[in-house]
Amino acid sequence: MVQRSHLDVLVIGTASVDIVFGGMPHWPKLGQEMYVKEFAVGVGSVFNTASTLSRLGLRVGLMTELGNDFFSRYILEEIDKAGICRDFVTINDFPMRTVSICLAHEGERGFVSYVDGHTVMHMADSPASGHNIESEEGAKRWKDRWQQQLREYDIDAVFLYVHPYIHPLLDLFVDRDISIFLDAGWHPEELADERLTEVIKRGHVLMPNQMEAMFMTGTQTAEEAALALAQWVPTAIVKAGARGVVACKNGEIAYCPAFPIKEVVDTTGAGDAFDGGFIYGSLKGYSFMEALRCGTICGSLSTTAPTGTAAVPNAQELEECLQKAF
Numbered sequence: 001m002v003q004r005s006h007l008d009v010l011v012i013g014t015a016s017v018d019i020v021f022g023g024m025p026h027w028p029k030l031g032q033e034m035y036v037k038e039f040a041v042g043v044g045s046v047f048n049t050a051s052t053l054s055r056l057g058l059r060v061g062l063m064t065e066l067g068n069d070f071f072s073r074y075i076l077e078e079i080d081k082a083g084i085c086r087d088f089v090t091i092n093d094f095p096m097r098t099v100s101i102c103l104a105h106e107g108e109r110g111f112v113s114y115v116d117g118h119t120v121m122h123m124a125d126s127p128a129s130g131h132n133i134e135s136e137e138g139a140k141r142w143k144d145r146w147q148q149q150l151r152e153y154d155i156d157a158v159f160l161y162v163h164p165y166i167h168p169l170l171d172l173f174v175d176r177d178i179s180i181f182l183d184a185g186w187h188p189e190e191l192a193d194e195r196l197t198e199v200i201k202r203g204h205v206l207m208p209n210q211m212e213a214m215f216m217t218g219t220q221t222a223e224e225a226a227l228a229l230a231q232w233v234p235t236a237i238v239k240a241g242a243r244g245v246v247a248c249k250n251g252e253i254a255y256c257p258a259f260p261i262k263e264v265v266d267t268t269g270a271g272d273a274f275d276g277g278f279i280y281g282s283l284k285g286y287s288f289m290e291a292l293r294c295g296t297i298c299g300s301l302s303t304t305a306p307t308g309t310a311a312v313p314n315a316q317e318l319e320e321c322l323q324k325a326f
Helices: 046-055 070-081 117-125 127-132 136-150 167-174 196-200 210-217 222-229 270-283 288-302 315-325
Strands: 005-012 015-022 038-045 060-066 089-091 098-105 108-115 153-161 179-183 235-239 245-249 252-256
Touching: 005 046, 005 270, 015 046, 015 060, 015 070, 038 046, 038 070, 038 098, 046 060, 046 070, 046 153, 046 270, 046 288, 060 070, 070 089, 136 153, 136 167, 153 167, 153 270, 167 179, 167 196, 179 270, 210 222, 210 235, 222 235, 222 245, 222 252, 235 270, 235 288, 245 288, 252 288, 270 288, 288 315
Parallel strands: 005 060, 005 153, 015 098, 060 089, 153 179
Antiparallel strands: 015 038, 098 108, 235 245, 245 252
């Protein structure tokens, strides 16, 4: 019998370079130069979740596409530094630059982002494309491309962002009884797509933020949104920022407050870090409330330093925080 490699979690999606400016005295003014107190460069998007899981000691793989440009090389270096398996990373012989500038001020953020035009076109049929998957046929082509390699791995869970066309991809994991954790991004045209419900129903856990959850369900509160989403997926978790999270499982609402911190420096990637912490707690067999607390600890601590991963805890630090929380 052939020995198969093991992954606790396979994370699927686009990785981007985040350039963060923090400690601003005020928002920039036209025609004026301003120096800030804090600056950081890191890798963001789904890398935040993958890196959080890896730092917590899980065996993590990242399925994404990179190019031959400087930013892609930097992302690959950070993947290696984080101890993330790169067996599912595709490297193309052309630039695939995805960059975001983040301005952080008083708990709020402003972004300016860039994606190479040909990158969007190329990734239309890629699982790493996020919201750029443009057809069910493209998703099926990806499934045919990767299913043989996926058979070589025992995978406990998969994490990715939900999009209207990805059900052929999810069926690949449904057929193997792999736990599916989903998040949502702010793409209104996709969140309103009538096909999204059938995609979500293939998952086990859905973890959107409050704005996304209310938009998807046409509700006015986090509680209403969680109850509505729980009609589609066994566990719905609505991330409500400084309030913490509102969850619904087995028809019951649960609350988990944000972990207390002294100062918010940068909220970029906090939701991604929550996702990683909750997935970690779930796979480790913690109770539902303990897993939620794992998520809020990771999410809250991530806001204490620029970028989404600089301040996430390791497993020992998380356990120490859990003891304080319960």
